[in-house]
Amino acid sequence: MIPLKIIEDLKESIIWAPSAGNLQSRKFYFVTNGEMRFDLAKAALDQQFIVEAPLVVVACADLEASSVKYSGRGKELYGIVDTALSVQNMMLTAYEAGLGTCWVGGFEEFKVKEILSIPENLRPIAIVPVGYPAENPDPPTRKEVHEMIEDVP
Template sequence: MEVLHAALTRRSIRKFLEIPIEMEKIGHMLEAAKHTPSAGNLQPWKFIIITDEDMRKKLGEACLQQHWISRAPVHIVVVAEPHKPKRFYGERGEKLYAFLECGAAIENMLLTAHEDGLGTCWVSAFEEDMLTRELGIPGNVKPVALIAIGYPDEIVSPPPKFLIENITYIESWGSSAKDFGAYYGYTSQHVQRLIKEGKLLLKKVTEKLERVK
């Protein structure tokens, strides 16, 4: 599956088949998470895999009574370690980077699960004290999300999303294109020409390097 296709077709799934998941697929998700970019490559995250039925029920409670969560056979709880980027980047690292990076890791996992035919839902509405108590999470780190994972038992239509024109400015804040397709078409001719020139240049450089070898 191409990344764009995965991003366009992934949906939050809240109904799961009562079948287990191959652990290799959880492994794929963790591999994808592991390769997420992070400032200074500090990787300020930990992941807790939960399969135990009783614990899944407790987590459903902790997630503000979202009991459907416990029917997902596997959960991954994503925990941010803000102290890591704080050491190098101060307040920005502590308050922003660690959480941004966990978010990026989550999206990597959601897309990977989707490619493997799994359904997921990113859940961040929870009683933090309850969740940390149940999972024994220490005070210096912060749970940011629980990912409910399972084989989907529902087909979800895409929810409404803003048009690109409504969420994108060009070159500076406030200057929007009325029709992004037209803007893209106009600029793409120019860009295509530059790409063609660039590729020719790359070919020449590669040939030159080949001769030097």
């Protein structure tokens, strides 16, 4: 079980992420229901670790809201960016609280929408299982700084 206070901190971190025009074109489902977590894992190409997490967050972009002010760019990009920034905030807050998370992007969108009765205007962007890590794996590799960043003096 994740303490309620930590869940509240996760939610708070979500709402404070920046967003295009402060439209906050995003919506999050906090799923603790066991049957739904099972169904979400199935929709996510049977990635079973999703069921094991006591909390599964489904992050959605509100493409309608983001397109009202920013038309094509809003619809194709800003809503998704708004959502991703909130997810990153939440992941960092979770880490600080000793929790583990994983951004799961491999899933069938229509199935996830069906499971949670997600309205037409919302597009699921990420499924994020949240729980206490069972192990402490070695950190993954990264490209070198110079490979990813170009200084332009």
